[in-house]
Amino acid sequence: MTAETKFPVTQNDVASFSKDRQEPQWLTDLRVSSLEKVESLELPKPDKTNIAKWNFTPHQLEAKVEAAGNIEGLSDTVKGLIGENVQTLLAQNNGVTTFQKVDASLTEKGVIFTDIQTAVKEHSDLVQKYFMQDAVSANEHKLTALHAALMNGGTFIYVPKNVEVDVPLQAVYTQEGNFGLFNHVLIVAEANSSVTYIENYVTEGTPVEAVANIIAEVYVADGATVNFGAVDNLSTEVTTYVNRRAHVPGRDAKVYWALGQMNDGNTVSENTTYLVGEGSYGDTKTVAIGRGKQVQNFTTNIIHFGKNSDGQILKHGVMRDEATSIFNGVTKIEHGATKSNGEQTERVLMLSEKARGDANPILLIDEDDVTAGHAASVGKIDPLQMFYLMSRGISRHEAERLIIHGFLAPVVNELPIESVKEQLIEVIERKVD
Amino acid sequence: MTKPSLKVEDLHVSIEEKEILKGFGIEVKGGEIHAIMGPNGTGKSTLASALMGHPKYEVTSGKASLNGEDLFEMEVDERARAGLFLAMQYPSEVSGVTNADFVRSAINANRDEGDEISLMKFIRRMDEKMKTLEMDESFQHRYLNEGFSGGEKKRNEILQLLMLEPKIAILDEIDSGLDIDALKVVAKGINSLKGDDFGCLIITHYQRLLNYITPDFVHVMMQGRIVKSGGPELAERLEAEGYDWIKEELGIEDETVGQE
Numbered sequence: 001m002t003a004e005t006k007f008p009v010t011q012n013d014v015a016s017f018s019k020d021r022q023e024p025q026w027l028t029d030l031r032v033s034s035l036e037k038v039e040s041l042e043l044p045k046p047d048k049t050n051i052a053k054w055n056f057t058p059h060q061l062e063a064k065v066e067a068a069g070n071i072e073g074l075s076d077t078v079k080g081l082i083g084e085n086v087q088t089l090l091a092q093n094n095g096v097t098t099f100q101k102v103d104a105s106l107t108e109k110g111v112i113f114t115d116i117q118t119a120v121k122e123h124s125d126l127v128q129k130y131f132m133q134d135a136v137s138a139n140e141h142k143l144t145a146l147h148a149a150l151m152n153g154g155t156f157i158y159v160p161k162n163v164e165v166d167v168p169l170q171a172v173y174t175q176e177g178n179f180g181l182f183n184h185v186l187i188v189a190e191a192n193s194s195v196t197y198i199e200n201y202v203t204e205g206t207p208v209e210a211v212a213n214i215i216a217e218v219y220v221a222d223g224a225t226v227n228f229g230a231v232d233n234l235s236t237e238v239t240t241y242v243n244r245r246a247h248v249p250g251r252d253a254k255v256y257w258a259l260g261q262m263n264d265g266n267t268v269s270e271n272t273t274y275l276v277g278e279g280s281y282g283d284t285k286t287v288a289i290g291r292g293k294q295v296q297n298f299t300t301n302i303i304h305f306g307k308n309s310d311g312q313i314l315k316h317g318v319m320r321d322e323a324t325s326i327f328n329g330v331t332k333i334e335h336g337a338t339k340s341n342g343e344q345t346e347r348v349l350m351l352s353e354k355a356r357g358d359a360n361p362i363l364l365i366d367e368d369d370v371t372a373g374h375a376a377s378v379g380k381i382d383p384l385q386m387f388y389l390m391s392r393g394i395s396r397h398e399a400e401r402l403i404i405h406g407f408l409a410p411v412v413n414e415l416p417i418e419s420v421k422e423q424l425i426e427v428i429e430r431k432v433d
Numbered sequence: 434m435t436k437p438s439l440k441v442e443d444l445h446v447s448i449e450e451k452e453i454l455k456g457f458g459i460e461v462k463g464g465e466i467h468a469i470m471g472p473n474g475t476g477k478s479t480l481a482s483a484l485m486g487h488p489k490y491e492v493t494s495g496k497a498s499l500n501g502e503d504l505f506e507m508e509v510d511e512r513a514r515a516g517l518f519l520a521m522q523y524p525s526e527v528s529g530v531t532n533a534d535f536v537r538s539a540i541n542a543n544r545d546e547g548d549e550i551s552l553m554k555f556i557r558r559m560d561e562k563m564k565t566l567e568m569d570e571s572f573q574h575r576y577l578n579e580g581f582s583g584g585e586k587k588r589n590e591i592l593q594l595l596m597l598e599p600k601i602a603i604l605d606e607i608d609s610g611l612d613i614d615a616l617k618v619v620a621k622g623i624n625s626l627k628g629d630d631f632g633c634l635i636i637t638h639y640q641r642l643l644n645y646i647t648p649d650f651v652h653v654m655m656q657g658r659i660v661k662s663g664g665p666e667l668a669e670r671l672e673a674e675g676y677d678w679i680k681e682e683l684g685i686e687d688e689t690v691g692q693e
Contacts, residue, residue: 382525383488384488384525385525385527386488387485387486387487387488387509387525388521388524388525388527389527389535389539390486390508390509390510390513391485391486391509391510391512391513391518391519391521392510392513392518392535392536392539392542392593392597393510393513393514393539393542393543393597394510394513394538394539394542395510395542396508396510398538398542399510402527402530402534402535402538403527403530405529405530406527406528406529406530406576406577407528407529408529409528409529409530410528410529
């Protein structure tokens with residue numbers, strides 16, 4: 001695809017892009033067949049947010065990135081996100097890998113941590129086994145089809161059986177100019193393995209109108225644990241569709257999500273966990289801040305198929321200015337998932353009269369022998385809390401700041417990596433100041 | 434340095450249109466400890482809240498000044514930075530904000546930018562004051578008042594008092610819900626601040642706290658104003674004889690607010 005390519009992108013464009021990247025035939029075929037479906041498929045319909053008029057069509061698909069290949073060559077934005085001691089890191093700008101470091105001990109154990117472009121060449125069969133299979137299908141709707149057709153960045157992580165990865169694997173994805181980022185993250189954790197993955201999305205340089213279409217798939221086998229942390233921080237001009245899903249077929253397998261949803265632009269975010277394995281566990285914690293005039297929809301689903309499965313959802317959001325956000329939490333317990341437990345809490349703190357926030361806890365239960373619960377609230381800052389803090393000399397502004405941080409703390413404190421926690425606190429600081 | 438002073442004149446305060454304080458006046462100076470006593474429902478806590486600027490209380494007339502500055506022209510935080518402190522009867526719980534973070538923010542709010550207290554100095558000071566109040570270290574890292582018992586909240590109020598070292602402190606029923614040992618500890622903390630640059634107004638309806646903190650002045654409040662003042666001997670007489678003799682002396686039938 002060249003810079004001049006106007007959408008709709010043709011099948012030939014897609015096929016030749018795939019060929020340029022030396023992709024296996026299965027992926028070329030998937031791209032071509034998905035592109036065919038883009039026109040006929042509809043947009044997703046996130047509950048209570050109308051996205052019919054949002055533009056998800058990329059303006060530009062040529063990356064225009066030169067990879068320096070060394071850590072010094074990374075931008076200040078990226079350097080600010082990766083901390084001092086980089087052990088394992090993958091940095092990409094507009095889908096092009098600009099830096100990669102994997103601890104040698106991991107490679108020896110058979111752990112794969114590489115960009116998706118390399119992965120489809122070097123581990124084609126392994127990637128094909130999972131790529132857009134049980135967690136996300138290319139045929140679901142227009143945006144998943146578009147994603148499959150145009151995927152141009154991302155990461156593949158594979159953790160073999162019984163391997164516990166004790167250093168966090170970090171990926172930083174920057175989006176620059178009007179480049180349309182179609183990023184795909186695929187994580188496969190084999191039986192009794194464990195891994196922590198942290199990703200950042202951030203806009204680089206002068207922001208202009210752009211789209212991001214992000215999909216993450218996580219597969220968790222028997223007894224395995226995946227910790228997935230993210231800080232999304234794309235600019236006001238970027239319209240984002242982000243879908244992070246886990247398919248958990250493993251018995252007693254666990255997935256923990258900690259998502260800092262700090263985009264400044266219009267965003268549709270879905271996070272779904274399929275608890276298929278008996279005794280499987282899914283835990284989602286998210287924080288979001290809305291400001292300016294941005295419209296956002298955050299939907300978290302935990303779907304129980306396995307007996308004794310346990311799903312926990314905790315979502316906290318702060319709305320400022322004229323921002324609008326919908327927080328949907330869906331706990332679905334299928335027939336046969338006996339002794340399952342699903343709990344969810346959504347809380348929204350409104351800082352302005354013009355902001356809008358809705359918290360919608362939904363329990364869909366097709367099995368008698370289960371426990372489930374939900375709590376939701378939308379409210380303003382308690383004037384007595386303000387009085388108390390200010391009575392110690394703390395200014396109104398600082399008191400608000402403390403209350404907001406306190407409100408988000410139950411989620412922020414759960415982030416599995418200290419540096420990412422600090423990053424998120426910094427982003428929150430910027431967004432509420 | 435001149436002694437600090439809190440001066441209240443002919444104060445009238447309403448809550449939801451109902452007048453609670455009806456012409457209250459007092460002057461508290463550095464080096465002085467005043468006790469305001471009185472049965473329930475006579476306006477004692479209203480006084481404390483109104484002086485600090487509680488959003489529910491409306492000052493309808495009268496004056497209050499701190500070191501000559503008009504208190505009612507100031508925002509709540511400005512009153513605090515001017516040196517006023519209120520130990521609250523029912524302090525709020527603030528989830529997600531640790532006690533240590535809160536106290537540090539408060540200390541820094543009272544200092545100039547660039548002159549913030551160093552972390553080491555802060556920790557040393559907090560440890561020292563917590564020791565004085567026999568508080569467990571874990572309270573530093575617990576969320577502000579969240580899940581604290583009544584007595585723990587009171588100690589935590591006094592901890593803030595010791596950390597912030599205000600010029601004038603109002604203690605609103607700091608003794609209620611404390612057992613005798615806790616009472617002694619809290620009194621020890623308050624006594625440690627005694628000096629010419631600290632004035633204190635203790636609101637209580639029991640005399641027992643005054644066994645451990647000797648007041649210079651004792652005032653009795655009824656019907657939203659001070660009806661009798663005296664020295665420490667007044668508190669002792671109240672403890673022994675109750676309030677009825679005052680009511681009789683002044684011809685008051687019902688001492689609570691709203692009755693004339």
